[in-house]
Amino acid sequence: MTPPTPLHLSLAGQAVDVLREQVLTGEIPPGSRVNEVEVAQKLGISRGPLREAIRHLASEGLLTLVPHRGAFVPDADAEDVKALFELRTALECAAAELAASRRTDVDLVRLHEVCAESRSNYKAGQPFPYRLDLAFHQTLLDAARSPHIAEQVRLVQQRVVLLRSALEDDPPHQHASMDDHDELVKAVADGDAARASTVMRRHLSRVCAQMMASLNH
Amino acid sequence: MTPPTPLHLSLAGQAVDVLREQVLTGEIPPGSRVNEVEVAQKLGISRGPLREAIRHLASEGLLTLVPHRGAFVPDADAEDVKALFELRTALECAAAELAASRRTDVDLVRLHEVCAESRSNYKAGQPFPYRLDLAFHQTLLDAARSPHIAEQVRLVQQRVVLLRSALEDDPPHQHASMDDHDELVKAVADGDAARASTVMRRHLSRVCAQMMASLNH
DNA sequence: AAACTGCCAACTGTCGACAGTTGACACGTT
C-alpha cells in the first residue's frame, strides 16, 4: 500500500501537505500542541518524517517550536497582525510596482476576470469569498514575475489565513476591497507603478485594520 | 562528553550553526554535495539531527534539496542575483521608510558611528570591509523596528553573502556605497521616508550591478 | 566503436528503541 517512496512525494512531504491543511483549516486549533507520536500514528508514518514535516511548517511560521515541549499552533494578537502586515505591505507593494511595469495583456485579462467574478458573486447576494481575494492577489503576483517575492508573499499569506479564523467579513469592507482591486487593475493597466503601490498600501492598510478590529472583539 | 541535550542548544541547533558557517565561508564550496553520514561523523552526531539541520538550512536557501540525491550548496548565476535583489530591494526600501519615521536619536548615533568607522578605515588605505556594510544595513534595520521584515532581510543577506565569494570590491564601488550610506542616514535623520526609499533603491541597484558584473567574469 | 542492458555500491528515506528533560501531581513541612 505505501512503499517508502513510491514515485512522487516522500512521506515527510505528504505529511507537510496534510498538516498544513489541518493547521490552516483550524482542524488543529490555534494554541494546541502537536503530539509527535499521536499524529505519527494517525498519519501511519514514523516520527522521523513527521518531525521533518513539523520543522518545515515551523520554518513557514505555521508552527512555533518550544525546546523539549513540542510544536504549537500560534495564535496571534493584534500586535502580531500589525507587524505581519508590515512585511506583507512591503512585499505586495513591490509586487504591484513590478506588475505595473511588466504585466502583459494576458495578465490584464486574468485580472479583469477575477474582478468581474467577484462583482457578480457580490451582486448575486453571495458574500465576497476569500477564495477570490486570494486569487486576485495571486494573479497580480504572477504578473510581477518575481519568483522570490512571490514565494515570500505565499508564506505571509498563509500566516494571514491562519489568523483569519475569527474574521467576520462585513459587507462595507468587502465593497471597499473590491473597489481597491479595481483601482489596482487600472493602475497596473496604465503601467503606473507609483499609483499601484499607493493603492496597494491603502488596500492592505484597510484589510489590516479590519483584521485587528475583529481580533479585538 | 556530549550528553543528548546538555543545557542550551540541541545537537540539531549546533549543527545548523556549524554548517551555516561552513557554507557561508565557502569551506563547503558551491556546487558540492553534503554527504549525510560523512558530515554526521565529522560532527560527532547522528544522521537524525544532521538531517534536521540540513532541512533547516535548505529552508533558509543556503542548501537545495534533491530527492534521493541529497543536499547541494547552490551556485547562482547573474539571473538569480537579479531576482534575489528584487526581493532584497522590496524589503530594505520598506525598512528604510520605516526607519525614517521611527528612528530614535540613539539610532542616529549608531548610524553615524558605523559610517564614520567606514570612512576612517577607507582613508587609512584599508578596503571598505564587508563587515561594516553589513553592520550599517543591520543598524538601519534595527531602527525600522519591524521584526518580520528584519528576519526576512537576514535570510536574504545570507544568500547574498553566499554568492559574494567571487566579488572583488573595487574602490570606486566602495566609495559610492559609502556615499549612499551617508545619504541614507541624512534622509532617515530628516524623517524623509520617500527619499530614504529612493536612495536605498539606488544603492541596492548599484550593488546588484556590481555583483552581476563580477559574476560575468 | 557506440549503444544498450544488467548489476552493484553508495546514499537517502524510514523505522523502532533508548536516554534525558519537562511539567504536574502527590506528599510532607511550616
Add this chain to the structure above:
DNA sequence: AACGTGTCAACTGTCGACAGTTGGCAGTTT
C-alpha cells in the same frame, strides 16, 4: 492552609539499523 519538595508519567531528542532508490560501471550486443 499555603508552600516547598520529591517522584513520576509523558514527551522530545537522539541513535543505530534496515529498505528502497539512484547513478555509474562492466559486460554484452549491434
